[in-house]
Amino acid sequence: MKRVLLLLVGIAALAVFHAVLYGQTFERKSGLDEQVRVNYVLPASFTRAAALDFKGVIADFQLLQGIFFIGDKIESQNRITEAEWNYLVRIITAVTRLDPYFFDTYHFATGMLTWGAGRYQDAINILETARQYNPDDYRFPYHIGFIYFYFLHDNQKGAQYLELASRNPDAPPILASLSSRLAYYKGNYQFSIELIQRMLDRERSPEIRSYYQKRLTALENALLLEKAVKQYKEDLQQFPESIDVMLKQNYIDKIPLEPYGGDWIFLKNGRVYSTSKFANASQEK
Amino acid sequence: MMALMRVTFLEGVRSRILYGIFLFALFVVFLSIVFANFFMQDLGKVAFDFNISAITLAGLLISASLSVNLIAKDLDKKTIYFVLSRPISRMQYIFGKYLGLLAVFLFAYLVLTLVSGLALVLLKNLHANYFDSFSWLAYLQAVYFDFIKIMVLNAIIVLFGVITTSSFVNLLFTVSIYIMGQSISDVINFLSLERGQDAVTPAIKGVIAGVKYLVPNFEAFDFKVISAHGQLIGWGDFFLFTGYGVVYALLVLCLAALIFQRRELL
Amino acid sequence: MIQVENLYKSAKSKKLLAKRKQILRDVSIHAPAGKIVAIIGQNGAGKSTIIKTILGFICPDSGTVGVQDGISLGYLPENPYYYDYLTLRELLWFSASSFGVKRNDFIEKARAAVEKVGMQAELENRLRAFSKGMNQRAGIAAAIVHDPDLLILDEPMSGLDPVGRRMVFDLMNELRDRGRTILFCSHILSDVERLCDEVYIMHQGRIRRHLTREDLALTQKNVEIIVPYSDKAADLLTEPSYKAKRFANSLSVQADASQLNTLLDHLHNHNIPVEGVQSAAVSLEQVFNQIVTEEDVT
Numbered sequence: 150m151k152r153v154l155l156l157l158v159g160i161a162a163l164a165v166f167h168a169v170l171y172g173q174t175f176e177r178k179s180g181l182d183e184q185v186r187v188n189y190v191l192p193a194s195f196t197r198a199a200a201l202d203f204k205g206v207i208a209d210f211q212l213l214q215g216i217f218f219i220g221d222k223i224e225s226q227n228r229i230t231e232a233e234w235n236y237l238v239r240i241i242t243a244v245t246r247l248d249p250y251f252f253d254t255y256h257f258a259t260g261m262l263t264w265g266a267g268r269y270q271d272a273i274n275i276l277e278t279a280r281q282y283n284p285d286d287y288r289f290p291y292h293i294g295f296i297y298f299y300f301l302h303d304n305q306k307g308a309q310y311l312e313l314a315s316r317n318p319d320a321p322p323i324l325a326s327l328s329s330r331l332a333y334y335k336g337n338y339q340f341s342i343e344l345i346q347r348m349l350d351r352e353r354s355p356e357i358r359s360y361y362q363k364r365l366t367a368l369e370n371a372l373l374l375e376k377a378v379k380q381y382k383e384d385l386q387q388f389p390e391s392i393d394v395m396l397k398q399n400y401i402d403k404i405p406l407e408p409y410g411g412d413w414i415f416l417k418n419g420r421v422y423s424t425s426k427f428a429n430a431s432q433e434k
Numbered sequence: 435m436m437a438l439m440r441v442t443f444l445e446g447v448r449s450r451i452l453y454g455i456f457l458f459a460l461f462v463v464f465l466s467i468v469f470a471n472f473f474m475q476d477l478g479k480v481a482f483d484f485n486i487s488a489i490t491l492a493g494l495l496i497s498a499s500l501s502v503n504l505i506a507k508d509l510d511k512k513t514i515y516f517v518l519s520r521p522i523s524r525m526q527y528i529f530g531k532y533l534g535l536l537a538v539f540l541f542a543y544l545v546l547t548l549v550s551g552l553a554l555v556l557l558k559n560l561h562a563n564y565f566d567s568f569s570w571l572a573y574l575q576a577v578y579f580d581f582i583k584i585m586v587l588n589a590i591i592v593l594f595g596v597i598t599t600s601s602f603v604n605l606l607f608t609v610s611i612y613i614m615g616q617s618i619s620d621v622i623n624f625l626s627l628e629r630g631q632d633a634v635t636p637a638i639k640g641v642i643a644g645v646k647y648l649v650p651n652f653e654a655f656d657f658k659v660i661s662a663h664g665q666l667i668g669w670g671d672f673f674l675f676t677g678y679g680v681v682y683a684l685l686v687l688c689l690a691a692l693i694f695q696r697r698e699l700l
Numbered sequence: 701m702i703q704v705e706n707l708y709k710s711a712k713s714k715k716l717l718a719k720r721k722q723i724l725r726d727v728s729i730h731a732p733a734g735k736i737v738a739i740i741g742q743n744g745a746g747k748s749t750i751i752k753t754i755l756g757f758i759c760p761d762s763g764t765v766g767v768q769d770g771i772s773l774g775y776l777p778e779n780p781y782y783y784d785y786l787t788l789r790e791l792l793w794f795s796a797s798s799f800g801v802k803r804n805d806f807i808e809k810a811r812a813a814v815e816k817v818g819m820q821a822e823l824e825n826r827l828r829a830f831s832k833g834m835n836q837r838a839g840i841a842a843a844i845v846h847d848p849d850l851l852i853l854d855e856p857m858s859g860l861d862p863v864g865r866r867m868v869f870d871l872m873n874e875l876r877d878r879g880r881t882i883l884f885c886s887h888i889l890s891d892v893e894r895l896c897d898e899v900y901i902m903h904q905g906r907i908r909r910h911l912t913r914e915d916l917a918l919t920q921k922n923v924e925i926i927v928p929y930s931d932k933a934a935d936l937l938t939e940p941s942y943k944a945k946r947f948a949n950s951l952s953v954q955a956d957a958s959q960l961n962t963l964l965d966h967l968h969n970h971n972i973p974v975e976g977v978q979s980a981a982v983s984l985e986q987v988f989n990q991i992v993t994e995e996d997v998t
Contacts, residue, residue, distance in 0.1 A: 194620070194624065197620055198616070198617040198620045198621070199617075201612070201613065201616045201617075202487075202490045202494070202580075202583075202616065202652075202656060202658070203487050203490065203491075204656070204658065204659055205479075205482070205483035205486065205487070205658050205659050205662050206483040206484060206487040208483075209469070209473070209480050209483050209484075212473075213469075213472055213473075216472065216473075247659075248659050248662070250479075250567075250659065250660070250662075250663040250665075251476060251479060251663075252475045252476040252479070252567075253473050253474050253475045253476045253479070253480070256474055256475045257474065260474075283663075286567075288475075319566070350563070351475070351563060351564075352474065353471075353473070353474045353475070353477075353564070354474045357474075
């Protein structure tokens with residue numbers, strides 16, 4: 150009995166001691182690892198042969214490595230260096246060799262290139278390559294179209310790709326109407342909201358979701374203002390000169406939030422814009 | 435032979451190893467539910483990868499634990515005398531054992547397909563939007579061909595089982611064959627490239643050419659990647675790859691039977 | 701029923717470059733139908749090798765093995781360990797079904813077999829839980845479940861308690877009475893002596909003696925007389941025709957049966973009480989010991 154008690158006390162003491170050490174190992178080890186950051190990716194051809202029966206799942210893990218790496222960078226607000234971009238490209242190459250059909254790879258790559266690096270044409274190139282591997286997947290032309298519309302403000306090209314995407318039998322029917330409207334409603338907020346809402350609905354990455362969310366808020370508020378301006382025009386037969394006039398005359402309750410931090414501008418034709426041009430200050434280079 | 439097959443099947447399903455492996459596979463299936471959330475778009479594909487990997491891994495582990503011991507244990511514990519003193523020929527012994535083993539795998543694959551299927555149903559309901567490319571038929575396609583691969587692999591294990599009495603040596607040989615069989619098509623692809631021509635000496639090229647015809651092309655049964663994206667192969671290909679697997683397994687088993695006929699059971 | 705002629709078998713030696721070890725040299729054994737035939741010999745004499753050759757597990761270097769065609773065979777291996785994940789019933793079913801016994805007949809046959817080996821209560825238990833003796837009984841049941849014409853038993857008595865030995869003894873007698881043939885090897889000589897129709901004594905891969913029932917009867921004529929130990933008795937019994945051996949408080953005297961009366965009179969005359977008289981069942985052992993020591997000298 151005494152011996153059991155002694156053992157129990159010993160186990161309890163060791164458990165406490167272990168808990169202290171265990172917590173330390175995490176911090177200490179990541180600190181040590183930080184000293185030499187290798188960011189090494191095994192050559193794609195080697196990985197492919199070494200993955201044996203597990204190519205799919207190894208591709209998943211490698212991509213996850215990239216996602217975590219970038220997520221970590223974004224979290225710590227570090228600028229991503231050229232070498233780190235190259236590391237990312239190597240991961241993408243390795244993953245696409247293991248599984249050329251894996252949509253997440255392209256999605257991640259283009260997401261990073263557009264939102265992170267502003268390399269829109271590079272992103273389009275990757276998606277074009279992916280489109281050749283996966284001619285039946287509507288999501289690639291759809292994303293290309295979106296990049297044209299959203300980042301490059303080229304509605305003509307955007308409409309073209311959306312139309313390509315809508316031709317796929319698997320494509321949701323809404324794409325057809327989106328593509329036809331994109332060409333005609335240049336700068337129409339209602340339309341943009343629909344398109345971005347769709348992207349937001351299908352997006353799971355919290356970082357990219359927050360980008361969309363921000364843009365959506367900006368567009369919705371701009372739309373709100375435009376509607377108020379239209380009402381003002383109908384009532385008073387003239388466009389308001391500034392937002393304060395609208396506020397004073399109770400066309401709006403308060404000045405809606407401009408999430409990018411700019412000021413609302415009213416144009417002579419009844420459109421509403423912002424001095425920020427709906428772009429992040431930090432994104433502008 | 436049916437009696438021996440039945441007994442071998444019972445050996446498998448009553449072994450604690452099998453249930454340990456089931457638990458492990460269950461763990462990987464559970465991981466699929468956790469890991470799928472880290473991804474952005476093709477969740478169906480990721481869930482597919484994890485679940486098929488659970489089955490594949492379980493298949494390989496069962497081969498490495500249960501199958502390699504199958505004949506070794508009979509020889510070691512001398513139960514082989516008991517079996518062969520019945521009117522069971524040595525050829526029947528080889529085929530009976532093998533078929534019993536296949537029955538164990540059939541059982542294991544059915545159970546695992548069912549369990550992983552449940553996990554997939556759950557994930558599919560949770561993230562219905564991200565299962566565009568997922569297809570149940572493609573899932574069965576991947577499982578089916580993994581089973582064909584196991585069929586070939588176990589024929590090889592039986593062959594090594596009659597050559598060596600040590601289950602560990604058998605395991606080493608089988609693992610080597612498995613790795614060679616998995617990578618042989620990549621190696622050949624590489625050699626056919628311009629760049630690969632100068633990378634190796636003619637002697638090595640000769641060895642590789644020899645290996646190519648000896649070692650089964652395990653990669654031929656790996657339909658996991660395309661199945662994960664919902665692509666199905668045609669009936670012609672289906673029969674081609676199935677036929678290849680069955681013929682190779684039969685060939686290896688006949689060779690094993692031939693060697694076993696001549697073997698002394700001291 | 702079994703004809704083994706001029707069997708030779710050698711095996712590779714464990715040591716490199718060493719000469720091949722001769723396991724069997726010119727072995728001929730005949731097991732006539734309806735008889736019990738035993739092979740006795742020391743460990744490593746080659747008994748099991750003969751049995752394995754008869755069953756076709758080993759190819760002889762030269763010589764022939766003939767087993768009568770169309771007979772069913774029951775075999776009890778040397779190591780009584782089977783598929784331990786099976787229940788006794790499943791083991792018996794495996795054994796019986798491979799001999800073509802049908803489900804309907806099996807139930808009756810299995811019951812008969814387990815009754816004969818006293819394992820009725822264990823039918824549904826896994827072999828894993830069995831002791832060595834129980835495994836041995838299970839093995840015997842598996843060997844006789846299909847009622848074979850020929851039974852080959854490798855050390856049937858090993859691992860059995862006296863009750864179990866008695867059981868095997870009775871079983872073998874019963875099977876012989878029903879016209880079955882039994883070939884077995886053993887080193888428990890008293891059983892062999894009482895049970896067998898023919899005995900082959902092996903030593904170092906050779907058959908040294910072939911004894912028939914009649915030969916065995918002849919060798920059984922020794923008697924053993926036990927008297928309390930005293931110096932007087934010891935002096936009296938040192939005559940060379942008697943072989944006296946001292947145990948704690950008694951003397952054991954061995955003599956030829958024909959000398960029995962003379963010896964008893966002799967003891968009576970000297971007032972030495974006799975504690976017991978029994979026929980000495982050690983004669984086969986004597987023959988056996990003689991062969992073994994003989995060989996060791998040469």
